[in-house]
Amino acid sequence: MKAIVMTGIGAPEVLVVQDVAAPQPGPGELVIRTEAIPVLFPETKLRSGEFPVPVEPPLVFGFQAAGVVTEVGADVDATWVGRRVAVDTAGFGSYAEFVSAPAASATPLPTGLSSVDAAAVLMNGSVALPLLETAALAGNETVLIEAAATGVGSSLTQLAKEFGAARVIATAGGPEKCARALELGADEVIDHNAQDWPIRLREILDGATVDVVFDSIGGTSALDLLDAITPLRGRMLSYGWLSGAPAQVSAMDLITRGLTLVGCAGPDWLAGVARSRAAVLDRAAAGTLAPLVDSVLPLEEAATAHRRIEERSPLGKIVLRP
Structure with a gap:
């Protein structure tokens, strides 16, 4: 599959498109076919080295994605397969065509809410x-x-x-x-x-x-x-x-x-953030919280997205689409 690999710490150019093996779901995990990947401001700080990276590069970059569940691991309800969800990764891996994430992080997308809008509003x-x-x-x-x-x-x-x-x-x-x-x-x-x-x-x-x-x-x-x-x-x-x-x-x-x-x-604060995900997506679907999308770029343009964020030019979320 195509993925954006962070080859080292540095400028946006360290984000490189590569062919990598598709992830397999471990116990308690699921895999989604990604449709929308938000580019988050803290990710630019991780890439640049200002924040510590949880795993030494090279690694498939990224924290969140929205898409359709294709596989589940052991101890995960099989009825997740085929559902549209947003997920948080364990700290890396979302800038890719397929993403493995903890099933506990999966939040179903409400009917009528696009994957792009879900990705834009979730964080x-x-x-x-x-x-x-x-x-x-x-x-x-x-x-x-x-x-x-x-x-x-x-x-x-x-x-x-x-x-x-x-x-x-x-x-x-x-x-x-x-x-x-x-x-x-x-x-x-x-x-x-x-x-x-x-x-x-x-x-x-x-x-x-x-x-x-x-x-x-x-x-x-x-x-x-x-x-x-x-x-x-x-x-x-x-x-x-x-x-x-x-x-x-x-x-x-x-x-x-x-x-x-x-x-x-x-940790306690982040647990509260996680608990609010479903309410946020429901608000977006109902029109009481607007997902602000600046642009949708091909996955291959992740480095461009990071550069624009560092320039403080976007007026909304930049979303990558595989």
């Missing part, structure tokens, strides 16, 4: 729902959503008011993405490509404060935001670091302001 929505549930919005609060036009931020922006946000302030990178954030439901948008964007936030607030920050940028900007957060009940949910580093915030920074930082990571 974004399944992280956004637990974030909103953890935020426990009260219905009268102002929230700040960073990187609101794409990725997890785009799902947060679509859903925030349904979950109790009264006012949604967003950040996005560049005029086109700022316009997209407004389309998705933000009330005001700040271009976070400007280094002084936290100052612009305080100008927009005009003496008011933000109750909840959904922090995907991290780095030093997280510290710059603390004085704009409501004392005593304000909270920052930290789930990413687009800046290249997690939020540079100390316990003393939080204690002296009476603020809470919630780290949205680790």
Whole structure:
């Protein structure tokens, strides 16, 4: 079968099309014939070496895929065969014509939801729902959503008011993405490509404060935001670091302001993300959460997809199709 093999750590060019043996399902696993493979931002960090790779290359790359079950392993219900599902791999293997994955990760696709749309919405929505549930919005609060036009931020922006946000302030990178954030439901948008964007936030607030920050940028900007957060009940949910580093915030920074930082990571957090997959796909099928697809590329163009993501140019998910 055709697959994208990560031949080493480095630039997008380390992703190479090769002929490899088709996977066989082990105990507790199933194999799908892939129809759509989302290209995820964290995958670019793994390929570049910024995040540790779970297995030394060369390896078939990729974390998620959607398609049709063709085989099941021992202890897996045979009725899975022929069903349309989305799966998470054990850490690699999805950039391929056939993918083996734990059966426990398989989520059936609702009738009427395409594989491309399922692939586009799955990661974004399944992280956004637990974030909103953890935020426990009260219905009268102002929230700040960073990187609101794409990725997890785009799902947060679509859903925030349904979950109790009264006012949604967003950040996005560049005029086109700022316009997209407004389309998705933000009330005001700040271009976070400007280094002084936290100052612009305080100008927009005009003496008011933000109750909840959904922090995907991290780095030093997280510290710059603390004085704009409501004392005593304000909270920052930290789930990413687009800046290249997690939020540079100390316990003393939080204690002296009476603020809470919630780290949205680790096994328990990921279990909650997994539990939300079915709800996300149901929302996409019902039209209450839009799958944002930037483009669909042939599997062979995985390196091009990675390059575009690193340039921060897509306005939605890039999906590979075998």
